[in-house]
Amino acid sequence: MSGLPYDSCCGRLHSGAASAQTAEQLMRSRFSAFAVGDPEYLVKTWHPRTRPESLELEVDQRWYRLDIISTQAGGPFDSAGVVEFEAFYRSPAGAGSQHEVSRFVREAGTWLYYDGVSQP
Template identity: 60%
Template structure:
């Protein structure tokens, strides 16, 4: 049996046991950070349906086109404020590293999340 692929979100857990469970609808994110990690992983594996499903309806785009030439390399969580299992709101600051062609880059964002109908959803982010 080959080595199981680790989750792109950086937990060190195999994808199928980590964010893959959320992407398949077998579990829901318990915290804003877990939703942030699962959304990063969805970008990394190209799961547009999951990204749209976890986006707040008031700010969700009607469609989402991912750049096939962009490869997400690493996620670093910088800061988490609130967003725990009993919170209604949370903020996650992160740095997402990518490669596009020969260019390496970084997306630095502070994302806002809310709990809606007992599930965490992404509201918006401020990019630095």
């Protein structure tokens, strides 16, 4: 967590007032988009080759914590990066998590989520 209020952190990215400077920052903002229920931001930051035409979020699933496990490249001067994370949620079925290794690419100065592989 950045420790910043939503409007000073991910809210600025979600509104379009700022853009992610690193792959990890984009990953954090995408997690926040799941947490606040913003599928439009998720689709907008998904690479056109791999993104779905539409995205519906589980309304009963509440995302509450993101742990970044590792990052590879994905800095302000890189064109690609990898972020391994575990995201935690609660739903009517109970608590759970998603552990994923995600790939990001930067095109025309904009970081985009490319794809991810779920981990056991």
